[in-house]
Amino acid sequence: MTLDAAQGGPDLRGRIRAMVHGVAFGDAMGAPVEKLSAAEIRERYGRVTSLRTAWHRDGQDEVQRKGRVRGHGITTDDTAMTLSLMRIYAAERRHLDAWDMATGMVREIAWESRWVPELQRVTPLIERLFYPEKWIFQRLQLSGCDPRQGGVGNMVNCGATMYIAPVGAVNACNPRAAYDEAINFAAGHQQSYGLEAAGAFAAAVARAFVPGATLDEVVRTAHDLAHDGTRSAIAEVVAAAEDLRRKGAGAEEVTEVLHRAIAPFSPMGDDVAHGPEKAGRATAAYQPSRLLSIEELPLALGFCITAGGDFRQAVVDGINSGRDTDSIGVMVGAILGAMHGPEVIDPEDAALLDSANRLTLAADADRFAEAVADIMEGDAARATDIAAGRRILLQTTFERSAE
Template sequence: MKRYDRILGSLVGAAIGNAMGAPLETRTLDLIKKELGHGELVRDYVDMPYDAINQNIRPGTVSYDFAISYLSLLEFVKEGGITKEASARALLELKNNPKYEVYAARTDTATKVGLDRIEKVKHEWTPYDDLPVDNRYLTSSAAMRSWVCGLWNPGKVEKAIDDAILMSKEAYDNVIALSGAASIAAATAVAMLDGSTLSDIVEAGITGAHKGYEKAMYVARNSAGASVEERIKLAVKIGLKYSCDHERCIREMTDLIGTGINANEAIPSVFGFLVASGGDVMEAICLAVNAGNDSDTTGVMIGAIAGAFKGIKNIPEKHLPLLSSVNDMDIEALAKRLDEIIL
């Protein structure tokens, strides 16, 4: 497969998962089926539900996750590589450019804290500042964009891990968050390589979580919480066990692993769903988004990995033009530019 097809597949897969998952966010599988899927699993872009903070969002609109990934890539292209400064510029551009208000309005708490750190905003002292650990921000906010480090480093697991930490450590100063980010970056890097199998991707995800945690221990704030690595191993077993019954798979995954905002839920479940889907882009996304809770984030991560693995030809044709126009993003041009620039 041409590398361009993998790059474009990853970008489009990530955007689909993010846009499809956004309206399903916070809900459970049962509530999604009942309220958004007319009794079935959701397999397309739907309207925002009645309780959404902003209901005037067109179906197909991506959320913060894809938007920051896209802007980060634009900055990395300009910079000619992945740097801390370019990553910070992307975060600030999304925050301050009114063009991106629809995405910025849905900035998560961990990112707000990270932005304050980058902008050196003084915050009032709280008792948490004295602790040698921080267990509040072990979220997937770093991982939801770290797949771009995998795109940038096809087949180079170590470099993808290092870049994921470099890209995120300033905003997401948390070892568990960075372990998750490294896991997704490593898996995407392997998915980009011709000849990689699903098991290679899963093993890269486990390696990424392990090494990412160890490396992050030197540069980031400590955090107590369940292990991304250990939970990936369990999620993969669950995905395999229920690979012939996808609804049951979603149920068992949400019941035992969870798909919440923390990196030790969303990232493991992504690998479980990847295994259950065999890597098929639309099926993988369907599993992840219908699991609900932090569905736009699981959606963006699984779409990026499966898209790189199977390539753009595995994705129905309608998505690229629809997503590009609804979000006013030239995804194709970005993919071409990346293919030229990536070593």
């Protein structure tokens, strides 16, 4: 199936390949500098522009590194969970909801063993996941709660948003459906503005698949479908980014201004590391709120704008801004990958991502694309049936009115 061959643009398979590449590329670019501030990145690296970058924790002992390795193309849980969601779609061949989080995703993270690049061994992914993602197993298997309530009580973060791009692909060209499905599925994992961002991001990815879509249309879609603090944060960051773009601002000014724009909605700031000094203190950044937003999605949209939609520049600018660099890179990469298609895939980068992580990203993307095509064809058949039924209802209604 090709969605847009008539327009001469990338087809569905090509866009999905580019989206998946964008996820892995943005993730691996940001992973070596995650949790550093922008100033710390400048001090240590100058500016990170290549996948072949050493992790800032290289040289620490294994305990300090939590047994992990990063750098030189290694991806994190963002990519691993994105691939997990793609496998669930490939197996089910239908739209997903919270019950699939409770079955498919629990199996993927807790009961399937695969190569985990950061741990350099074959193991269930849960051994690598952060606590808000381990929550999926805790709530949906060990606690056995209603899947729709799985996210209740979880630490609010970007964990659902970081892997939700495949929902946008499944609902390509239908942002409202992407938003709804992302919310239905990720409700088994996240709550509040952590859930809201997942819906808005999936919608943006779905809009990016529309042939000829502009970046302005993609950004406006995310804003218009978002609610509460997420919508307000997107509006503020986008307004700032558009002004910076008009001024031709440099990278340091862009980061400073965008961080200032997101600050009222995200108390996180540069203090993103967890340690014993924070024991017993739950920060406001991770509590449910209708006023707050995760940082990563609004900032990702902002960097897309200031880079003028240029894939590589937007990823590089985003990951050099510090903080949750890998997830910002993932969101930028997914949106612009889906929008531009295979032209964003550098063969050398793609080869490094595959070799460093023991992956076959193009083949994984193609298998997922086949499932997406099947789901789309089912959607089209249902839409035809619905339209036919409505025509009959309308026709008979007005015929009776005429009598």
